[in-house]
Amino acid sequence: MTQKIVVIGGSAAGPKTAAKARRLDQHAEIVLFQKAPDLSMASCGYPYYVGGTFDDRNQLVETPTGVIRDTAFFLKAKGITAYTQTEVTAIRPDKKTITYKNLLTGEEGETSYDKLVIATGATPNIPPVPGRDLKGITTLQSMQDAEYLRAVRDSGMVKHAVVIGGGLIGMETCEALNLAGIEITVVELLPQILMFLDWDLAKILETHVKTKAARVVTNNPVTEFLGTDGHLSAVRLKDGAELPCQLAVIAIGVRPNVQLAREAKLAVGERGGIAVNEYMQTSDPDIYAVGDCIEVTQRITGKKVLAPFGDLANLEGRVAAQNIVNGNAVTFPGTIQTGVCKLFDFAAGSTGLSEKAARECGFKNVVSVVTAAPDKPHFMDAKLLVMKLVADADTGRILGMQCVGPGDVSKRVAEAAMAIMGKMTVTDVATADLPYAPPFSPAIDNFIAAAHVLENKILGRMKGLSATEFKKKLDAGDDMFILDARGTPEFDAMRLGVGEHLIPLGALRARIQELPEDKDKEIICYCKISLRGYEAASFLEAQGYTNVKVLEGGIMAWPYEREK
Numbered sequence: 001m002t003q004k005i006v007v008i009g010g011s012a013a014g015p016k017t018a019a020k021a022r023r024l025d026q027h028a029e030i031v032l033f034q035k036a037p038d039l040s041m042a043s044c045g046y047p048y049y050v051g052g053t054f055d056d057r058n059q060l061v062e063t064p065t066g067v068i069r070d071t072a073f074f075l076k077a078k079g080i081t082a083y084t085q086t087e088v089t090a091i092r093p094d095k096k097t098i099t100y101k102n103l104l105t106g107e108e109g110e111t112s113y114d115k116l117v118i119a120t121g122a123t124p125n126i127p128p129v130p131g132r133d134l135k136g137i138t139t140l141q142s143m144q145d146a147e148y149l150r151a152v153r154d155s156g157m158v159k160h161a162v163v164i165g166g167g168l169i170g171m172e173t174c175e176a177l178n179l180a181g182i183e184i185t186v187v188e189l190l191p192q193i194l195m196f197l198d199w200d201l202a203k204i205l206e207t208h209v210k211t212k213a214a215r216v217v218t219n220n221p222v223t224e225f226l227g228t229d230g231h232l233s234a235v236r237l238k239d240g241a242e243l244p245c246q247l248a249v250i251a252i253g254v255r256p257n258v259q260l261a262r263e264a265k266l267a268v269g270e271r272g273g274i275a276v277n278e279y280m281q282t283s284d285p286d287i288y289a290v291g292d293c294i295e296v297t298q299r300i301t302g303k304k305v306l307a308p309f310g311d312l313a314n315l316e317g318r319v320a321a322q323n324i325v326n327g328n329a330v331t332f333p334g335t336i337q338t339g340v341c342k343l344f345d346f347a348a349g350s351t352g353l354s355e356k357a358a359r360e361c362g363f364k365n366v367v368s369v370v371t372a373a374p375d376k377p378h379f380m381d382a383k384l385l386v387m388k389l390v391a392d393a394d395t396g397r398i399l400g401m402q403c404v405g406p407g408d409v410s411k412r413v414a415e416a417a418m419a420i421m422g423k424m425t426v427t428d429v430a431t432a433d434l435p436y437a438p439p440f441s442p443a444i445d446n447f448i449a450a451a452h453v454l455e456n457k458i459l460g461r462m463k464g465l466s467a468t469e470f471k472k473k474l475d476a477g478d479d480m481f482i483l484d485a486r487g488t489p490e491f492d493a494m495r496l497g498v499g500e501h502l503i504p505l506g507a508l509r510a511r512i513q514e515l516p517e518d519k520d521k522e523i524i525c526y527c528k529i530s531l532r533g534y535e536a537a538s539f540l541e542a543q544g545y546t547n548v549k550v551l552e553g554g555i556m557a558w559p560y561e562r563e564k
């Protein structure tokens with residue numbers, strides 16, 4: 001029997017479901033309704049269109065061979081009848097129909113389905129503060145938003161803009177507008193940007209963004225948009241500061257579009273997304289839901305989360321299509337919340353749980369380490385990577401990894417994501433077989449090296465001290481001997497300035513008498529990335545020092561101000 005599959009939503013998850021269903025079933029009738037004017041938009045590309053990486057907006061809706069994915073393409077190439085600017089207004093599960101309205105003509109209609117797919121996406125949150133309707137305030141969620149911001153960029157009229165929200169989209173927008181020559185201030189309610197990172201790594205990113213001339217204000221939410229003649233003129237913050245600007249981009253997260261589902265009495269979950277089972281099936285077995293409008297299982301914690309990511313939207317669509325066509329046959333196990341973004345010369349990525357999240361999720365014995373290392377041999381244009389590896393000390397299982405820096409972040413996050421999904425332990429990773437050649441990585445890949453350091457820490461071979469722990473000790477005035485094991489030229493060029501003693505590793509054996517006589521005194525060792533620091537610590541322990549610690553990641557992972 002030919003089945004009729006109706007899809008609501010035509011950006012990522014909807015078209016993926018429709019296209020996969022077509023590949024599996026050449027006879028099904030497939031109809032897709034899309035509220036927006038375009039189909040299959042590459043939303044993740046919006047910041048790069050706004051920032052001028054490419055100039056033709058059609059590239060966002062084209063196939064790799066340059067064919068626009070419009071209704072004619074969907075019909076001819078995929079055998080899918082797509083309606084654009086047509087909003088589905090209601091779902092009637094009792095009759096197995098939906099009603100829709102053409103937003104251009106006002107014409108309304110009703111159509112039946114055998115299987116329905118909801119892929120309605122998400123809507124950006126807007127802070128409930130006065131002045132939010134002023135002209136010059138936007139989000140970056142739709143093609144229209146992208147076109148507006150691109151026009152703003154091209155007009156050259158805006159000199160100052162404020163980005164509200166230091167998450168992934170906010171920071172990508174910050175870069176895009178900054179590249180257009182606009183002075184940007186990012187305003188964040190929380191104490192840090194990029195909440196998927198722990199504070200220490202987020203701070204490294206923040207410092208990088210600031211060196212690129214964008215201002216970042218944390219811990220200070222927007223309280224009012226101020227305007228002149230109906231147009232934005234400034235943003236007021238909680239501390240009373242006013243930031244003059246002609247443009248504000250709001251990027252404080254999204255909420256799932258669940259209204260249709262709610263009105264159809266489908267179950268909505270605890271996190272506010274449409275509730276689905278592992279087959280992507282809603283509480284009505286003939287209705288599936290995919291993409292940003294649903295909530296999914298966090299694979300490590302088992303808890304429900306909202307995970308509005310483009311890769312997941314596509315994967316979920318693929319699973320739903322197989323189940324619709326073949327009967328519930330494949331499952332979607334959930335997410336470990338893997339993400340990555342580019343920020344000027346750096347990238348930032350994360351997978352699994354941050355240290356903070358792992359503790360909050362109830363892991364009792366969380367252990368972490370921060371490492372810093374070049375991503376290739378030094379003779380191959382190596383770039384720095386700062387990494388934080390988080391594990392459950394009781395089992396050794398890797399729980400999360402974060403990585404920032406100018407090096408190849410994405411590759412390391414991908415490696416860690418596979419290890420986490422495979423439930424690998426630190427010891428498993430320590431002997432993993434990954435590809436190696438100098439253009440691509442050091443002989444021991446950075447992710448494996450981080451596992452070695454964490455293993456050393458778990459086994460007590462290395463007593464690591466995180467930058468935040470060290471800073472607390474400094475602020476408390478703890479009596480420590482601080483040893484910088486680098487060379488003099490390095491010290492002259494860059495140093496922490498926290499009362500450290502410079503004794504290069506190569507001179508340590510000869511200058512051991514400069515160390516404290518008290519063998520129980522706390523000694524903190526470091527260098528640029530704390531490899532020489534670790535070797536210095538090992539040497540000192542062999543000399544009978546009992547309380548030697550290594551500053552994790554060394555100077556390159558130091559998130560605080562340096563003397564130099």
Ligand SMILES: Cc1cc2nc3c(=O)[nH]c(=O)nc-3n(C[C@H](O)[C@H](O)[C@H](O)COP(=O)(O)OP(=O)(O)OC[C@H]3O[C@@H](n4cnc5c(N)ncnc54)[C@H](O)[C@@H]3O)c2cc1C
Nearest residue numbers: 009011012013035036043044088120121291292308309310
């Ligand atoms: C600027 C930006 C950058 C991003 N960067 C990344 C990234 O780098 N990596 C990543 O993984 N993710 C990224 N994302 C997230 C990613 O784009 C989304 O997760 C993905 O688009 C979700 O797909 P979706 O189909 O569920 O929802 P959407 O893309 O939101 O599409 C839903 C569609 O449904 C339509 N619709 C809604 N209601 C109705 C209705 N009643 N009737 C008919 N149609 C309806 C809407 O018009 C919309 O086109 C980014 C998002 C943005 C905005």
